[in-house]
Amino acid sequence: MINIDEPAHKQFRPAIFRLGFRPFFLFGSIFSVFALGLWAMTLSGKINFQPHGNPIWWHGHEMIFGFVSAIVVGFLLTAVQNWTGQPGLKGWPLIGLFTLWLLGRLVLLSSSLLPLSVAATIDLLFLPMASLVLFNSVYKVKQWRNLIFVPVLLLLTLMNLLSYLGSFTADIALMNTALYGAVIIITFIVALLGGRVIPFFTDRASDWQRTPSIPALEIATIVTLGMTLLAFFSGHELVLQITSALAGLVILIRWNRWGWKHTFKVPLLWSLHFSFIFIPIGLFLIAAGLPISVGLHSLTVGGMGGMILAMMARVSLGHTGRQLVPPKPVIFGFALMILATIARIVAGIVPSLYLPLIAAAVVFWCIAFGLFILFYAPMLMQPRADGRPG
Incomplete structure (x- = not known):
């Protein structure tokens, strides 16, 4: 090196x-x-x-x-x-x-x-x-x-x-299917990176000790998400439901091995774990035959938006030479992202509440990321606190 x-x-x-x-x-x-x-x-x-x-x-x-x-x-x-x-x-x-x-x-x-x-x-x-x-x-x-x-x-x-x-x-069908496919590909990225960093972070910041990954589970994650991607393009609803259920089950089993029960006292940990859980939830919602947007927004708002906020909060502290303790208002932002995800999921299930719940989800997201911008912009724009490069 x-x-x-x-x-x-x-x-x-x-x-x-x-x-x-x-x-x-x-x-x-x-x-x-x-x-x-x-x-x-x-x-x-x-x-x-x-x-x-x-x-x-x-x-x-x-x-x-x-x-x-x-x-x-x-x-x-x-x-x-x-x-x-x-x-x-x-x-x-x-x-x-x-x-x-x-x-x-x-x-x-x-x-x-x-x-x-x-x-x-x-x-x-x-x-x-x-x-x-x-x-x-x-x-x-x-x-x-x-x-x-x-x-x-x-x-x-x-x-x-x-x-x-x-x-x-x-071609509206192609426009939508391509975006759905992109969501599954990013879900794969999040699942792959999550499997690397979440157990590592949990091991470092809690009393839980990491166990070796199971290669079969890692391969199954790739295979089942790949099958789900192909199922979106096939247009066969039953195939999509089956592959989504399989992918959700595999990812849930992986997540359950990452020590989530030991994270409740550490915001930088529970924010990662309880954002990641919306990935299998989203896949199960697709498998249940609910409108596609319901499951997809569990993946995007929670599994991506929530994970991104939590990951940025942790990575930015570490790579700017600061202690791994987020500003307290940003912890409130972590909770808001969970609420935003729930609001967006329910909005797709209860049509009469669609607009107010969409508005609530947008407000929660904007406050959560607004807090990140407010407290992390100085860190990101200034040199590292320890004087090192990067």
């Missing part, structure tokens, strides 16, 4: 571009609040929002490929430095990748700004460029175990391309 430290006077300024998690965690969070606020005002009829595609497609697309993808890339660009010992992306190359992500968000905001073909081309470049950076770091040290994230990001790009093709051809 090479030495990735460097003298303080040689570290890039401003500090926010010293490592991938910094700009993507901060501005991804800001974008999520902006995008949800815009969606809520559109849904309530307060504004006439005309993005590319349509407001419904834009909402789903931007929460997946705008918000979640930014956080995933920020995390991977940071984690790959620890995995490989290779210096992480920083400085002007990081600014370039971040700018590409930001341009993708801006060009989709208005259908009159640029042709959809141009906007799609700009947006579609982000994930392949990020995967190239990851590939370069992994290839240098021949660390093939972590190469899996490269094809996964490229597969996510394919879902993005298919969603645009659906928009070009006015």
Whole structure:
């Protein structure tokens, strides 16, 4: 492993571009609040929002490929430095990748700004460029175990391309299926990373001792989620219900082995565990034959949004050289994300409460991420507290 430290006077300024998690965690969070606020005002009829595609497609697309993808890339660009010992992306190359992500968000905001073909081309470049950076770091040290994230990001790009093709051809089924597929792929990323970090964090911060992973369970997670992805494209509802049930069961068994009973006194732990649990819950809701949006929003709001908030809160503290104790208001944000997920699930089940529960879920999300932005922006924009690079 090479030495990735460097003298303080040689570290890039401003500090926010010293490592991938910094700009993507901060501005991804800001974008999520902006995008949800815009969606809520559109849904309530307060504004006439005309993005590319349509407001419904834009909402789903931007929460997946705008918000979640930014956080995933920020995390991977940071984690790959620890995995490989290779210096992480920083400085002007990081600014370039971040700018590409930001341009993708801006060009989709208005259908009159640029042709959809141009906007799609700009947006579609982000994930392949990020995967190239990851590939370069992994290839240098021949660390093939972590190469899996490269094809996964490229597969996510394919879902993005298919969603645009659906928009070009006015094929609503293709637009929706591509977004559903993207949710399952990101669920796979969260499940894979969760299996690495949640047991590790729990072992480090509680009296629980980690047990070795069971390879058969890890393989079963990949297989059953892959089957669920294919089931969405097959269009066979019964097949989708069966594969979702299998995937949910496997992931639930994995989660139950990660020491969740020992986490109640540690907010950075229970927030991870009780966000992750919405992944098997979401898959079981799909298996139960409820409207697809019910299960998908359990996956996206809880399994992704809640996990992202909890993970960012922990990773940002560790990688800025601070004690692993989140600000107390952010702990309140963890609870709000659980409430937001429950509200969004119930909204899809009880039509008479749809609008007020959607409004509640949006408010809870915006407060939770707003608290993260308020308390973590100074950490992300300033040098590490211990003076080290990154």
